[in-house]
Amino acid sequence: MPSIEKIVIAGAGQAGGRAAEALRSAGFRGSITMIGEEKHPPYERPQLSKELLATLDAPVAYLKPASDWTGVLDVTMITGAAVVACDAERQTVATGDGEIFGYDRLLLATGTQPRRIKTLEGAGVENQERLLARAFPGLVSEVVEARHRNHGVRFEFGVTVAAGTTNGVRLTNGAELKADIVLVGIGVEPTDAIARDLGLSADAGIEVDAFGRTAAPNVFSAGDVALQWSKCHDRAIRVETWANAQNQAICVAGNMAGGNREYDDPPWFWSDQYDLNIQVVGDMLNADHVVRGDCQSDRFSVAAMRGNEIVGAISINAAKDMAMFRRLVARQSRLNRSDIESTAYDLRQALKTN
Numbered sequence: 001m002p003s004i005e006k007i008v009i010a011g012a013g014q015a016g017g018r019a020a021e022a023l024r025s026a027g028f029r030g031s032i033t034m035i036g037e038e039k040h041p042p043y044e045r046p047q048l049s050k051e052l053l054a055t056l057d058a059p060v061a062y063l064k065p066a067s068d069w070t071g072v073l074d075v076t077m078i079t080g081a082a083v084v085a086c087d088a089e090r091q092t093v094a095t096g097d098g099e100i101f102g103y104d105r106l107l108l109a110t111g112t113q114p115r116r117i118k119t120l121e122g123a124g125v126e127n128q129e130r131l132l133a134r135a136f137p138g139l140v141s142e143v144v145e146a147r148h149r150n151h152g153v154r155f156e157f158g159v160t161v162a163a164g165t166t167n168g169v170r171l172t173n174g175a176e177l178k179a180d181i182v183l184v185g186i187g188v189e190p191t192d193a194i195a196r197d198l199g200l201s202a203d204a205g206i207e208v209d210a211f212g213r214t215a216a217p218n219v220f221s222a223g224d225v226a227l228q229w230s231k232c233h234d235r236a237i238r239v240e241t242w243a244n245a246q247n248q249a250i251c252v253a254g255n256m257a258g259g260n261r262e263y264d265d266p267p268w269f270w271s272d273q274y275d276l277n278i279q280v281v282g283d284m285l286n287a288d289h290v291v292r293g294d295c296q297s298d299r300f301s302v303a304a305m306r307g308n309e310i311v312g313a314i315s316i317n318a319a320k321d322m323a324m325f326r327r328l329v330a331r332q333s334r335l336n337r338s339d340i341e342s343t344a345y346d347l348r349q350a351l352k353t354n
């Protein structure tokens with residue numbers, strides 16, 4: 001195998017940053033150039049919708065102090081510059097200001113960007129029939145919705161926004177909502193334009209195998225932009241989570257440096273809404289739901305079962321259950337539904353037999 005001397009990382013977000021760190025941890029001594037469109041060094045985004053909304057002067061969760069990237073990790077960090085073109089044959093990338101960088105290995109870690117709309121037409125107040133329908137079973141949606149309503153949030157389900165008005169929005173059912181500020185939260189799209197230069201079809205994200213390799217020679221991808229196979233979903237998905245951005249990037253970086261490890265962590269994420277800590281692992285849809293605990297209370301879990309196989313779980317203020325469920329889902333464990341339902345049953349027992 002030709003020696004690997006130059007690694008370029010396109011995207012200086014969480015996946016890009018964790019990959020650079022992991023390359024050094026794996027013993028890679030060649031050059032690492034990380035190119036990021038934002039002017040900031042890598043930081044964690046979850047606090048943008050949490051701590052930073054509550055306290056604007058909360059410290060920013062940078063992955064590392066800025067000086068460590070060059071001083072400790074010997075990474076050439078280029079911020080405020082986008083990669084605008086890639087050449088698969090020459091193995092080069094070009095930035096908007098015309099700089100060209102050669103690579104032996106390239107990581108595409110360009111993440112996602114908010115879906116944009118020219119007008120408000122088509123934007124959902126919520127065009128689904130319930131809250132969080134894409135990831136949660138109905139009984140959990142109800143618990144979360146009730147919590148929001150208790151805090152004065154009003155919902156309009158099953159309608160979309162027809163138009164913006166001078167002082168709010170008009171809905172497709174004719175209702176007008178007054179608002180000083182309209183927040184559009186209609187999801188994200190993969191930032192995959194440069195992948196097309198490499199001959200990669202990237203409509204739903206950049207397709208990778210379990211090692212993080214794309215179909216282009218010596219080009220890898222990780223994080224939100226990567227379209228990867230999910231065992232529990234039984235299909236390829238993009239995983240837009242903090243844990244995936246970190247753990248997939250670490251695994252793929254090891255492979256870029258010559259390693260050979262498959263990444264197959266089931267998707268896992270958390271959300272904090274009021275006093276509800278909600279954690280989800282695996283696939284909660286297209287499955288039967290088995291409740292553990294009292295779903296009228298503030299603390300319970302729901303397991304998603306296909307036959308006897310656990311393919312997902314969600315926990316509300318039940319982090320200990322979730323720690324077990326994450327391991328059980330990763331192992332594609334087979335469980336008795338009555339065991340899950342019984343809070344007297346210690347889920348650690350299931351780990352011993354799976």
Ligand SMILES: Cc1cc2nc3c(=O)[nH]c(=O)nc-3n(C[C@H](O)[C@H](O)[C@H](O)COP(=O)(O)OP(=O)(O)OC[C@H]3O[C@@H](n4cnc5c(N)ncnc54)[C@H](O)[C@@H]3O)c2cc1C
Nearest residue numbers: 011013014015037045046082083111223224240241242245
């Ligand atoms: C507000 C918010 C709250 C979140 N809360 C949670 C949470 O509670 N729990 C959870 O699990 N996950 C959460 N997430 C998701 C999590 O932050 C993402 O999954 C994670 O940031 C993905 O990392 P990434 O590196 O793949 O992509 P990103 O963090 O999007 O980083 C990609 C970087 O690449 C740059 N880039 C794009 N194109 C180019 C280019 N051509 N050239 C150079 N640079 C480029 C971008 O500017 C960006 O800086 C949240 C995300 C947001 C936005």
